[in-house]
Amino acid sequence: MSMNSEGRVTRPETAAPANVDSFTGNKGLMLEEALIFEIGASDRTGVDLPEAPKIASRLGGLEREAPISLPGLSEPEVVRHYTRLSRQNYAIDLGLFPLGSCTMKHNPRLNEKMARLPGFADIHPLQPQETVQGAYALIHLVGEWLVRLTGMAAVAMSPKAGAHGELCGLLAIRSALEARGDARKVILVPESAHGTNPATAAFCGYAVENIPATAEGRVDLEALKARLGPDVAGVMITNPNTCGLFERDMSAISDAVHAAGGFVYCDGANFNAIVGRVRPGDLGIDAMHINLHKTFSTPHGGGGPGSGPVVFSEALAPFAPLPFVEKDGDHYHLVEEETAGEHHADSFGRMVAFHGQMGMFTRAAAYMLSHGADGLRQVSGDAVLNANYVLRSLEDVLDAPFGASGPCMHEALFSDEGLAQGFTTLDVAKGLIDEGFHPMTMYFPLVVHGAMLVEPTETESKAALDQFIGALRSVAERAKAGDPALKAAPVHAPRRRLDETAAARKPVLVWKEPASGGSAAAA
Numbered sequence: 303m304s305m306n307s308e309g310r311v312t313r314p315e316t317a318a319p320a321n322v323d324s325f326t327g328n329k330g331l332m333l334e335e336a337l338i339f340e341i342g343a344s345d346r347t348g349v350d351l352p353e354a355p356k357i358a359s360r361l362g363g364l365e366r367e368a369p370i371s372l373p374g375l376s377e378p379e380v381v382r383h384y385t386r387l388s389r390q391n392y393a394i395d396l397g398l399f400p401l402g403s404c405t406m407k408h409n410p411r412l413n414e415k416m417a418r419l420p421g422f423a424d425i426h427p428l429q430p431q432e433t434v435q436g437a438y439a440l441i442h443l444v445g446e447w448l449v450r451l452t453g454m455a456a457v458a459m460s461p462k463a464g465a466h467g468e469l470c471g472l473l474a475i476r477s478a479l480e481a482r483g484d485a486r487k488v489i490l491v492p493e494s495a496h497g498t499n500p501a502t503a504a505f506c507g508y509a510v511e512n513i514p515a516t517a518e519g520r521v522d523l524e525a526l527k528a529r530l531g532p533d534v535a536g537v538m539i540t541n542p543n544t545c546g547l548f549e550r551d552m553s554a555i556s557d558a559v560h561a562a563g564g565f566v567y568c569d570g571a572n573f574n575a576i577v578g579r580v581r582p583g584d585l586g587i588d589a590m591h592i593n594l595h596k597t598f599s600t601p602h603g604g605g606g607p608g609s610g611p612v613v614f615s616e617a618l619a620p621f622a623p624l625p626f627v628e629k630d631g632d633h634y635h636l637v638e639e640e641t642a643g644e645h646h647a648d649s650f651g652r653m654v655a656f657h658g659q660m661g662m663f664t665r666a667a668a669y670m671l672s673h674g675a676d677g678l679r680q681v682s683g684d685a686v687l688n689a690n691y692v693l694r695s696l697e698d699v700l701d702a703p704f705g706a707s708g709p710c711m712h713e714a715l716f717s718d719e720g721l722a723q724g725f726t727t728l729d730v731a732k733g734l735i736d737e738g739f740h741p742m743t744m745y746f747p748l749v750v751h752g753a754m755l756v757e758p759t760e761t762e763s764k765a766a767l768d769q770f771i772g773a774l775r776s777v778a779e780r781a782k783a784g785d786p787a788l789k790a791a792p793v794h795a796p797r798r799r800l801d802e803t804a805a806a807r808k809p810v811l812v813w814k815e816p817a818s819g820g821s822a823a824a825a
Contacts (some may be wrong), residue, residue, distance in 0.1 A: 312542045332796065335386040339813045343372025348380070390796050392740045398762050398770050402755025403496070403544050403741035405574045405596035412672060413599060413665040422664045427656035429634055438634035441627045444663050447670050448592060448611055451678070452570075453583030456619035458612045458626060459655045459663070464571050467591025467610030468502040468538070470623055470653055474589055474614060475536050475565045476506060477621040477650040484563065486535035493749050494543035497568050503538060513537070515749055518707040519545035527558050536565035536588070542572045544712035544747040545704055545753070546689065554691060556586025563756040565589070565618065573597045574759070575686055575712035578679030588615040596667035609662035620646070623653035684760035689714050689769060692756055695771045699778045703750050712759075718752025722784030727752040732799055733777035735792035739770060 327334035342348075358363055375383070392399075399406035417423060425434050444456040461467040472489070477695070479486055489503035492513045500510040513529065515521045521597045537559050549555070556566045568582055568590040576598040582590050594609040595602040614622050625638045640649050657663070671716040673681065679689065686709070693714035697705045701719035704710070731741035731754075743755040756774075760765055780788045792799065 306351075311417055319339055328446045329794070332389070333386050334391070334796065336384065337813060338375070338383055339373050339815070341379060341383060342371060342375040344371045344373060347374035347551040348376035350619050356461055359698055367606065370697060373806060384529075391658060394761075397739060398758065398766050399740055400742040400756045400758060400770065401570065401740070402715070402746070402757045404602065405572075405593075405712070405757060406602060406741065407574075407596075407599055407759040407761055408600050408670065408761040409601055409665070410672070413668040417661040417664040419664075424659065427658065434636055438627045438636065440478075440667050441660075441663050442629055444670070445611065445627070447667075448613055449580070451577060452573075452587075452590065452592070452613045453581030454587070454590070454613035455583075455616040456614045458614070458622045458653065460607075460623060460625060461591065461610040461612055462654065462656060462659060463608040464496075464569075464591055464593045464610045465498040465502060467593075467612045468498060468567070468569065469505065471567045471589035471591060471613045471614075471618075472502060472506045472508075472536075473623070473653075474618045474621040474651045475567065477648070478565065478618055479535055480610075481621070481648060486564070487535045488534055490526065490529060490534060492526075492537075492543070493536055494519060494547075494747060495540040495547050496544060496571060497570055497746075499538040499540065499567075499598040508535060513746050515545075519704040519749070520549055520637070520707075521548050521551065521555060525555055525605075530558060530562035530564065531571075534559075534562060534564045536567055536764075538567045538569065540569035540572065541582075541585075542575050544751070546648055546710040546713040546715050547704060547707060548576070548711050560586065566598040570613075571596060572712050575682055575689075577682045578675060579682050583615060587615070588618050594662050594666045599669045600662040600665040607659040607662065609666070610658045620648040622646070622652050623651060624649050625652065625654075625657070625807050627657075681760050685712050685758075686710075686763055688754065688758040688760060689756075691764075691767060692771060695767075696775060696778070699775050699782070700754070713755055713757035715747075715750060716754040716756070717750050718754075721752075721778075721781045723782045725784060725788070729791065730754065730774075730781050732791040733780065733788050734773060736775065736794045737773035739773055 342740065393743055394408055397763055420441070421436055425437055431438070441459055445459050447626065448457050449455070458470055460573055461470045487507075487509055488511055489500075489504065489506075489508040489509055490513050491500045493515045503510045513526050516522050520543070526535075526537070539549065539552075539555065541552055543549060559566050561577055565588040566586055568587040569584075570582070570590040570592045573582075573590075573592050577597055589612055591610045591612045592598075594600045594611065600609060612622075621772070624640065625636050626646075627634055628637050637646060638652070640651075670678070684792050689712055690709050693702060693705060693710050696702075696714070696716065700716040702715065703717050703719075704715060718725075718730075721730075727744050734741050743753075743757075745756060758770070762770075776787070
């Protein structure tokens with residue numbers, strides 16, 4: 303037995319059993335946490351409150367007829383409950399987040415500090431414009447960067463997310479067509495596009511038709527050309543696409559669509575892979591949204607409003623939405639109305655009430671200014687390098703359907719081809735949870751059976767990637783060998799694998815106190 307200088311045991315003579323159930327259900331310091339209704343009780347309270355005075359009701363017959371039945375807990379119980387739950391969250395601050403086509407990159411803390419400055423965080427959309435000149439200047443600055451980086455003519459900063467940006471772009475296209483009296487009704491969407499693209503086109507009243515992909519995972523240019531005609535308003539194309547590949551024929555696609563009288567919308571969600579290296583405007587793009595929460599590192603969901611600015615070509619710039627910030631000398635003002643004879647008289651109208659995502663703009667500005675043009679170029683280079691490192695490190699154990707199509711861009715795509723009979727992508731994902739990783743994107747894109755889409759981003763070190771690659775390789779080898787233990791995964795997580803079909807069809811959305819003992823979670 304090894305002892306340290308204080309006489310404490312540092313290495314036991316015999317290893318402890320690997321699987322020993324504890325009385326509490328806790329696993330070391332990963333504490334088992336019951337529902338808050340099971341911890342507290344509705345017939346007690348954690349604080350002393352005076353008896354409520356008897357006053358006449360003003361609810362007009364809408365008074366509660368039964369107790370509210372909220373659990374009563376003390377302050378320490380409440381704090382501990384939510385702290386324990388927070389420890390069960392997986393986040394980019396804990397480890398690599400490999401969701402494909404989502405760019406779950408690290409958000410620099412400098413950005414967060416800037417967004418919390420009172421001059422940005424505490425302003426109100428109805429303040430007099432003279433009192434928010436700094437905020438307007440920052441919005442204008444971010445817009446200038448986006449126009450310069452994309453090689454486009456104008457930008458709308460108002461859309462609140464990627465899909466909102468798609469709507470903005472299509473409304474501008476529709477307005478441009480209406481202005482020339484051209485009632486086109488069809489939008490073409492390649493198989494490799496993001497799923498929101500056809501949904502947005504349908505929402506705008508267009509009929510959606512698919513364009514097939516080639517065997518190497520890119521848009522079939524000849525099929526696209528064959529479908530173009532006087533009824534086609536435009537094409538919505540994702541580049542780089544959801545197979546992780548750059549559309550090499552993008553310029554030819556744009557030329558063909560323009561020759562047929564249509565417009566080209568580009569889904570810019572994957573701009574992180576080409577920022578500083580490719581200007582979409584040079585490829586003939588007419589409109590493209592940019593997810594600030596992806597390329598420019600603002601929080602991705604859960605943190606309030608998002609931001610999906612849209613850049614426009616010269617052909618669509620006159621139809622861009624209101625409101626927008628305009629610079630006049632050293633003064634900034636918000637243009638909120640169309641004015642006959644002015645440069646924005648053809649706007650399709652007001653997109654939103656206010657620029658409510660000020661925090662997103664501030665974070666993006668901090669990211670842009672701290673990186674500079676050369677730094678953003680390195681961002682895309684490192685992101686592509688990391689994705690190719692993952693692809694080539696695993697293609698001998700996982701099927702890479704487009705591995706022969708050349709280098710990938712921002713993400714590595716694998717399929718379930720070669721797994722043992724009865725084993726699926728879901729088993730691989732659950733096995734990764736036991737390895738301490740959030741699973742990658744599964745079953746998307748739909749053009750690949752059992753798809754596994756991994757996007758490491760540029761923020762991961764080689765050491766972090768090597769650990770993830772090793773974990774995924776281990777799980778994949780178990781799935782190929784038909785390891786029955788993998789079917790039970792995850793076994794180390796706070797919760798085991800559930801019946802997803804039953805959970806979707808018969809969800810338990812309301813807690814009910816068990817009739818006699820038993821588990822409330824099973825009610």
